Amino acid sequence: MTSSLIAGLDPRVGCSTITLRGLPLDRALRHISEAGFGEVDLGALPGVCDHVPVPLPEDHVEPLAETVRASGLRVRTVNADIGPPAELAAEPAPIEERLRPLVRLALLVGAPALTLPCGAHGTHTPAHEEGPAIQAVAQALSFAARTVTAEGPALYVEAPHLFRLCHDLPRARQLAEALGSAPVGLVLDTSHVVAAGGDCVEAARAFGERLTHVHLRDAVPGDIHRSIGRGDVDFAALIHHLEAAGYDGHYSLELETHDVPDDRRPAEAARAGAAISGLLRAAPRPTTR
Numbered sequence: 272m273t274s275s276l277i278a279g280l281d282p283r284v285g286c287s288t289i290t291l292r293g294l295p296l297d298r299a300l301r302h303i304s305e306a307g308f309g310e311v312d313l314g315a316l317p318g319v320c321d322h323v324p325v326p327l328p329e330d331h332v333e334p335l336a337e338t339v340r341a342s343g344l345r346v347r348t349v350n351a352d353i354g355p356p357a358e359l360a361a362e363p364a365p366i367e368e369r370l371r372p373l374v375r376l377a378l379l380v381g382a383p384a385l386t387l388p389c390g391a392h393g394t395h396t397p398a399h400e401e402g403p404a405i406q407a408v409a410q411a412l413s414f415a416a417r418t419v420t421a422e423g424p425a426l427y428v429e430a431p432h433l434f435r436l437c438h439d440l441p442r443a444r445q446l447a448e449a450l451g452s453a454p455v456g457l458v459l460d461t462s463h464v465v466a467a468g469g470d471c472v473e474a475a476r477a478f479g480e481r482l483t484h485v486h487l488r489d490a491v492p493g494d495i496h497r498s499i500g501r502g503d504v505d506f507a508a509l510i511h512h513l514e515a516a517g518y519d520g521h522y523s524l525e526l527e528t529h530d531v532p533d534d535r536r537p538a539e540a541a542r543a544g545a546a547i548s549g550l551l552r553a554a555p556r557p558t559t560r
């Protein structure tokens with residue numbers, strides 16, 4: 272890795288540990304730091320990335336926090352799946368129980384937010400009507416937001432997500448409407464938008480001020496597992512739009528890709544980070560938001 276490449280990374284461009292999900296957390300963090308990143312998202316997604324286990328035992332919180340702090344990396348969000356929101360909505364106590372150790376971890380590592388999914392995995396077709404199913408997810412997220420924000424961090428939801436209830440932009444919009452005034456920010460993942468046949472700039476416009484974080488990965492319709500520049504996502508158009516609109520949030524590479532072998536992922540992350548940083552440097556910025 273050259274020093275010029277490391278120096279070229281924008282501080283708003285981070286790297287999710289999902290990118291290196293096959294490595295233990297300490298090694299993933301070391302590779303991310305050596306690639307020049309100063310910030311991470313922590314993966315807490317059972318079956319996808321278990322760097323933070325869920326459920327998170329209370330006695331695991333402090334050791335995990337120490338591992339993260341020792342890396343010197345900032346944490347933008349803990350990206351977690353605590354279980355099917357619609358099922359948890361019927362009885363909110365499990366939401367609080369599963370969130371409590373994750374919130375404590377976020378506080379210990381200085382993460383400003385937790386991120387939850389927009390429905391259970393594999394639920395494109397809900398057991399009941401679409402509207403009530405989305406309302407149930409919104410209800411669970413609203414309760415989760417009260418639990419999380421009472422301790423200090425913010426709560427985000429990633430929507431759309433190709434493999435969950437709100438799998439496309441129309442359903443993500445329905446979820447945003449159902450959330451109403453609940454303090455839940457929206458995370459835009461470029462790969463899920465494009466894989467579902469949507470447009471990232473349209474999604475950004477739809478989310479407006481509620482957009483709080485961006486996950487970056489490339490995609491083609493039906494396939495979210497592409498490295499940056501090897502799919503149909505127009506990153507330049509999205510970043511130009513966001514920066515011109517005054518978006519002041521961060522961008523995180525979530526390169527859970529299938530077109531790069533594991534041993535090349537750190538270098539691929541650095542390459543992608545440099546490319547996105549270049550787009551940020553070229554993007555316009557308004558004088559006020």
